[in-house]
Each structure stands twice: as structure tokens, then as C-alpha cells.
Amino acid sequence: MPSDYDLExxxxQILLANIQELLRKISQRCxxxxxxxxxxxxxxxxxxxxTNCMxxxxxSLQLVSRQYFxxxxxxxRSRKNPEKYSCKDVDDDDDDDDADADENVNESDEDENVVG
Structure with a gap:
């Protein structure tokens, strides 16, 4: 059985391969x-x-990654301390982040020549 170190x-390696494949696809599409x-x-x-396409x-990748993490x-945190973080709190926070994310994307679309 693989050790924890081996699993990490x-x-x-899987993450790196996925990133390389994503960059290859983005490069080809652009x-x-x-x-x-x-x-x-x-x-x-x-x-x-x-340049604009990449x-x-x-x-977009950075925005999605930040939101995901x-x-x-x-x-x-809510699993570690369920009484402090209710589901309602998490849902409310997510809505605010999504609104901020939409606003940031709209601003960048206006500032750049968007391809696609």
C-alpha cells in the first residue's frame, strides 16, 4: 500500500498533468x-x-480557483465548528463572492479586447 507521501x-503529478493539458487546450483554442x-x-x-486570449x-482560471478554495x-471550517458556521452563513457568503466575481469579470471584459 502506498504511503501518504507517495499518495501526495x-x-x-496528476495535478501537474491536468494543468499542462489545460494550457495545451487553451493555447490551441487561442x-x-x-x-x-x-x-x-x-x-x-x-x-x-x-496575448488577450491567453x-x-x-x-478566469485564477478567479475560479480563488472561489473554489x-x-x-x-x-x-464549518465541519470543524458547525455551531459557528451555519449553512445559511456559507450560502450568504457564497452569493456575495459570486456577485463580486461577476462584477470583476464584467470590468475586465470592458477593459480588454475580448476574443471569442
Whole structure:
């Protein structure tokens, strides 16, 4: 049976593989969106489009990750101390975070040239 250390290493390797696959898919999607006719060099508009596309995906990934870990942290705290954190408190907090997240996404869409 694998040790706890071995299990953690396996989890890290799986996470790394998933991140690499996500970046590969994002890169391919942005390339397909931004590069009309592949040539020896990218045109300025293609470079700008690729940069904006990748930035948008990375910003989205960071936003989703932050929200995910906030919720997991709240759930973990509520399990450790159920009388302090009721389900209503967790649900109310999540709604506020979702509203903040929507506002941040809308602001970034207005500031950048959005592809897609």
C-alpha cells in the first residue's frame, strides 16, 4: 500500500498533468481563434489577440480557483465548528463572492479586447 507521501506525490503529478493539458487546450483554442493563415511570423494583430486570449483564460482560471478554495475553506471550517458556521452563513457568503466575481469579470471584459 502506498504511503501518504507517495499518495501526495501522485496527486501532485496528476495535478501537474491536468494543468499542462489545460494550457495545451487553451493555447490551441487561442491559436485557432487568432491566427488566420499561419506564416513564418505572427502579425501584430495576431500577437495581440493571442496575448488577450491567453490573459483572459488565465484571469478566469485564477478567479475560479480563488472561489473554489474559498468555498472549500468555508466548508472545512464549518465541519470543524458547525455551531459557528451555519449553512445559511456559507450560502450568504457564497452569493456575495459570486456577485463580486461577476462584477470583476464584467470590468475586465470592458477593459480588454475580448476574443471569442
Amino acid at each position: 506525490r501522485i496527486k501532485e 491559436f485557432d481563434e487568432c491566427v488566420q493563415l499561419p506564416d513564418v511570423e505572427l502579425r501584430g494583430t495576431e500577437r495581440d489577440c493571442l 490573459d483572459r483564460f488565465m484571469d 474559498r468555498r472549500r475553506s468555508r466548508q472545512h
